[in-house]
Amino acid sequence: MPDWFHAPDLWIARLVLQRGIGLCYLSAFLVALEQFRPLLGEHGLLPVPRYLARRRFWEAPSVFHLRYSDRLLVAVSLVGILLSLTVVLGLTDSWPVPLTVATWLALWALYLSIVNVGQTFYAFGWESLLLEAGFLAAFLGPAWSAVPAPLLWLFRWLLFRVEFGAGLIKMRGDACWRDLSCLDYHHETQPMPNPLSWYFHHLPKPLHRLEVLGSHFAQLVAPFLLFFPQPIATFAGLFMALTQSWLVLSGNYSWLNFITIILAASALDDSVLGHVLPLERPDMAVVPWHDGLVLAVSALLVVLSYRPARNLFSERQLMNASFDPLRLVNTYGAFGSITRERYEVVVEATNDEHLTPHTEWREYEFRGKPTDPKRRPPQWAPYHLRLDWLMWFAALSPSYAHRWFVPFLEKLLQGDAATLRLLRRNPFPDRPPRVIRAVLYRYRFTTWKERRDTGAWWERTRVSDYLPPMMLTD
Known part of the structure; x- marks a missing residue:
């Protein structure tokens, strides 16, 4: 040569x-x-x-x-x-x-x-x-x-x-x-x-x-x-x-x-x-x-x-x-368009059999994606959290999640151990919940003043139901 x-x-x-x-x-x-x-x-x-x-x-x-x-x-x-x-x-x-x-x-x-x-x-x-x-x-x-x-x-x-x-x-x-x-x-x-x-x-x-x-x-x-x-x-x-x-x-x-x-x-x-x-x-x-x-x-x-x-x-x-x-x-390519507002799907569940305005809903917390406003966003890369990443797309449009999101909620209702290990916190450690739902929130970063006053990294506002309450019989 x-x-x-x-x-x-x-x-x-x-x-x-x-x-x-x-x-x-x-x-x-x-x-x-x-x-x-x-x-x-x-x-x-x-x-x-x-x-x-x-x-x-x-x-x-x-x-x-x-x-x-x-x-x-x-x-x-x-x-x-x-x-x-x-x-x-x-x-x-x-x-x-x-x-x-x-x-x-x-x-x-x-x-x-x-x-x-x-x-x-x-x-x-x-x-x-x-x-x-x-x-x-x-x-x-x-x-x-x-x-x-x-x-x-x-x-x-x-x-x-x-x-x-x-x-x-x-x-x-x-x-x-x-x-x-x-x-x-x-x-x-x-x-x-x-x-x-x-x-x-x-x-x-x-x-x-x-x-x-x-x-x-x-x-x-x-x-x-x-x-x-x-x-x-x-x-x-x-x-x-x-x-x-x-x-x-x-x-x-x-x-x-x-x-x-x-x-x-x-x-x-x-x-x-x-x-x-x-x-x-x-x-x-x-x-x-x-x-x-x-x-x-x-x-x-x-x-x-x-x-x-x-x-x-x-x-x-x-x-x-x-x-x-x-x-x-x-x-290759990335971010041809930029979203102006951040939306997150928050998964909530309860053990109450009959839902009322006073029903206590507990949130599942993911490893990487924002849920608790007071939790500082964590570092994970180069390790990749695949479920968390798809949850961001799910918040953009339900069409991104129509094949896997309901099966995911079903696994949570079953208390599936393998699925729960993908999450940071399971609010139902003793037995699976009876009812589960998904709620859409708008998240924004707090200001410097809000951060000092509340200790929160995020401020969130409820927007709408993402998926109505479901039970396993549904």
Whole structure:
């Protein structure tokens, strides 16, 4: 292969990509181990066997087409955790190339099997992003092998689509992105605020305008600079990493921001990363057949990039869409529109058999989403709370929740232990309630004065019934 095919000055970048993507895989499989069964298992809210009965293998490739069982799901998750740890701990660095490739492909195939049957609970961009990045990482090779430059360029192409796709969605979507006012609302109305979101919301409005301008530069200008010579590419990567770090500080977005920061390492050579990670680069060997494999995979991904690239410049741009069932090359985007007011669905229940105006209703409290106004929004990312995230969508419109919300309430009426473990607090620890309902509230962050006077992070106002009282006999 010609000299340009290998990039010895990106040895540390390869290391960062592999370790970082391995950490994201680890988080993803831990989430599946804890949450998949109550949400999607044999007796879950959206059971996988029912879904697979309507899907052919090539519509949703997954090992679970052979047979789904909760035990097999646990086995897949545990194997994924084990393989992730081998990558994160660097055990694969000294392995032969075939074994390294096989380890990464196993990670990709196992997580693809989960995502492709995950339905509504796995219908978000960070799932495809992890799979696409993980597939690319499969062919980077161990630490002793020559760094394949085409793959590092494909990582930059992936980062380009993540950022530029998000920027175009914004400019084509809500007018507040164009008049720079979106962040007047976003920190308060985002799906799952974190401990610092209240403070970000109360930043001066001129600073919010600067935040939006920084976002536009990171998503509409910097992506093109990734393909310029150094040090311009390094500047672009660092600026993207900075804006993504700002998002990490201001909200909970699963591993989306973390993996985007990791992808930015593909633009940074060892002269930059070496200041943070002063590692000694070993002698690297060229493996001819590995180079041939990289060339074939790169050609395949370039061909598959046609539809995602065309989508970027389409007036009907799709957001977070996959164009092939293996999710090898995808399109991304986020927050094309911003909600101005925050609504939350609060689930309440009672043991009273006959309802009166004096009935005592007790609230279920979720792990991450706002319920108790005096509870500070918690930090969860990069771990992802799938039920909490879907509850935000349920508040936007019942159409987002029509398939799973009533089964969820039914599980609470049954006192289902697996479902209750997804919550922070069960107000009926001794026996399940008789009647359950859902109420829609408007939430807003308290002001500085309200915070001092009441100790509350939120002020809420009841809007309407979301779902009327129900019993198991209903």
